[in-house]
Amino acid sequence: MTTVRPQTHPGHALFARYAFPPNELGYCGPSGIAAVPDGDAVDLARYAREFDGAWPYLDTLAETAGRPDPLDEQIVRSYWVGGPLLAEVDGRVLHTTLRDAFRGQVTGLLGDVAPEDSLAHHSFHVFVVYPWVRFLDRDPSTPLKILQDCRIRWGIVDAVDDDHAVVVSRPLTFHSGALGLAEAVPERVRWRRDGASLVSAPMPGQTVSAHWGWICGTLTAAEAADLEVATRATLTLVNDARLRRKHATQVRDPGQPTVQTVVRGAASDHEGES
Numbered sequence: 001m002t003t004v005r006p007q008t009h010p011g012h013a014l015f016a017r018y019a020f021p022p023n024e025l026g027y028c029g030p031s032g033i034a035a036v037p038d039g040d041a042v043d044l045a046r047y048a049r050e051f052d053g054a055w056p057y058l059d060t061l062a063e064t065a066g067r068p069d070p071l072d073e074q075i076v077r078s079y080w081v082g083g084p085l086l087a088e089v090d091g092r093v094l095h096t097t098l099r100d101a102f103r104g105q106v107t108g109l110l111g112d113v114a115p116e117d118s119l120a121h122h123s124f125h126v127f128v129v130y131p132w133v134r135f136l137d138r139d140p141s142t143p144l145k146i147l148q149d150c151r152i153r154w155g156i157v158d159a160v161d162d163d164h165a166v167v168v169s170r171p172l173t174f175h176s177g178a179l180g181l182a183e184a185v186p187e188r189v190r191w192r193r194d195g196a197s198l199v200s201a202p203m204p205g206q207t208v209s210a211h212w213g214w215i216c217g218t219l220t221a222a223e224a225a226d227l228e229v230a231t232r233a234t235l236t237l238v239n240d241a242r243l244r245r246k247h248a249t250q251v252r253d254p255g256q257p258t259v260q261t262v263v264r265g266a267a268s269d270h271e272g273e274s
Contacts, residue, residue: 011073012045014217017198018080018122018152019044019051021212027150028053045071053129054079056101057094057120064089064120080122080152081209081219082226091118098129108133112241123234126150127179133238140174147179148172149212151231154224155184157202163192165202165215177246178239181232191215 022028023044029051048071049055057079058070065085067075078085095115102110109128118124127133130150132143148171155169167189170181189210191202199217202208207219209227219227 009045009071011069011071011076014073014076014080015048015054015071016044017216018076018209018211019048019054020198021214021216022150023051025212052101053125054122056097057122057125060089060094060097061085061120077223079120080211080216081223082121082230083223086120086230089118089120091116094118094120102129106131109238109241109245112245113237117237119230119234119237121230121234122152123231124237127234127238128241133179133242136174136179137177144172144174152216152227153210154207154219154227155187155210157204157206157208158186159204160191160202163190164188165191165208167208167210167215169210177242179235181235189213189215 019029023030029044030047048058055070058075061075061078062068062070062072065072065075065088069075074083074085077083092115095110095113095118098110098118107129108131113128118128126147130147132146132150135143151172153169153171155167158166158168160166165188166186168184168186170184171187173180173182190213191197191199199208199215202215202218207221207224209216209219
């Protein structure tokens with residue numbers, strides 16, 4: 001029987017579900033806390049500040065929203081999934097925060113993007129701050145797989161088999177020097193191990209999110225759309241930055257929409273739905 005107990009703090013639980021997969025692999029956060037956080041998530045959430053890849057974004061989002069707790073559920077969801085709050089963040093402030101937080105570390109394209117385009121979303125950290133994007137032009141196979149696994153992806157559950165589910169989602173591609181999303185294909189993702197899981201048992205037809213090798217949650221249609229908007233905006237930003245880097249003398253088209261403009265457009269759509 002799957003062990004999924006009620007969460008006492010929704011924001012802590014949400015943070016734990018998305019932070020656990022890379023922590024289990026030793027990629028992010030402190031070591032020694034790799035038990036599946038299916039309880040109240042206190043053990044993992046209390047170390048949230050040590051997830052130095054996520055905390056600067058959570059802190060900036062909380063300040064933007066006027067929330068005292070960076071692990072507030074809306075703040076956490078905005079970082080991992082997306083939503084209207086992203087459009088309210090001052091990209092220049094975030095960019096300065098990130099430059100300070102990762103000073104002395106090798107980054108990907110942080111120095112190549114316009115500060116106002118900085119996005120307080122996990123996809124921005126994966127594709128802009130992490131250095132893997134720098135290696136795509138050598139042998140793209142390894143960096144492409146890491147970028148694919150590290151980003152939060154969305155898909156529809158096709159089948160459930162014991163501890164895994166088959167999820168149909170759009171994988172990351174790299175063609176002609178540009179990152180994109182391919183047509184949807186099935187992939188096998190874990191949802192449970194040794195009776196413990198990050199989410200309740202998935203069901204065919206559900207839209208879910210995945211991080212590394214784990215399903216992290218179910219998504220509403222609006223949440224899946226938010227995640228796609230943020231992901232595509234970041235990919236556009238990265239492709240443009242890579243092109244400018246390749247052609248250093250190229251002048252940016254002043255009529256080209258910024259990432260913040262794209263996200264604000266999505267936020268306006270949300271307002272129209274209410």
